[in-house]
Amino acid sequence: MHRARRRRQNRKLIRPSAWVSSLLAALALSAIAVPASAQEAVSRAAATIALPTSTATSAAGPALSAGATSTPPxxxxxxxxxxxxDSQVRWLSRAARSGMLANMSDAALVSLFKSLDPLALPRYLKDGPNGYPSYEFTMLRRERIHGQWPDQADHMLVRVTRDPLRVYAKWLPDGAHAGQEILYDETARPDEMYGHLGGLLKVIALWTSLNGALARSQSRHSVRDLGTEYITQQFLAEGKKFADAGVMRAEDIEVKTIDGARVVAFTYETPSGQPEFYAKKEVLGLDLRRPYFRTAESFDNDGNIFESIVFQTIVPKTFDDTTFSPVNPAYNF
Structure with a gap:
């Protein structure tokens, strides 16, 4: 009873009055709103690449635990x-889990992936799982908003559970937008997230629409898109369009180390580009131990990068309810 009463009192305190809501809405719309054309692009992208809550992913905890290994092929x-x-896909799965891929030289990795059937990589990723049922990760993220490429990446700590979907994210001190925090729980308010902008405005925490101007001011994506699953599912969703456009193989395959993550980078470029595709060119970095992408770079029709994502650390964890509660004393709501 005490916790429930306290929550109701907190909600009364943090629910902004009408004039505060109007002020924030005006600020969001005048200073940080996403242009209508970008909003339309977001809607089209969301309809095409909406992230599913995969039962395969949710059921794969033991198989995808940090210590899971297998015998090398x-x-x-x-x-x-x-x-x-089918044998190529099974070989990839065993080689990754056993650490064999991670121990191969750059040249051997490039030679391997160039030799595979063009459907081997999509099948390997589709078989998944593309993430953990419950995990914590750090990521570096940049997006071109209002035509501006940020000088500094967002450095974020994110905690996620997938069934049900719940998210806590914090912008770390050494990145852009330091101090921001958001919470999302689809079982509580499926169309809203809770958060503050950081800095002096961290005293103003509020509920806001997932698709509102404030939520979209720094990203084309929803909080629901945070995680390794999103990039992989986006790639798979675009696969048929790639095939229809005659793009069966990656234009280039190389091994890169990006912000500490060693990946096999696949470059895909489409003849038509946007708006038919999410990007004119994509460079996707495959993790060497798990079937998901660790890095992603997206380029527009003019060759300008408009999005960059790097998952630095990915650790499976279990969380209790306080992890996704605004009254958690470790948070600054």
């Missing part, structure tokens, strides 16, 4: 390209 990497498609 017996077939040498140089011969994998001669195997049937």
């Amino acid at each position: 017996k077939t040498p990497a140089a011969l994998v390209g001669k195997l049937p498609l």
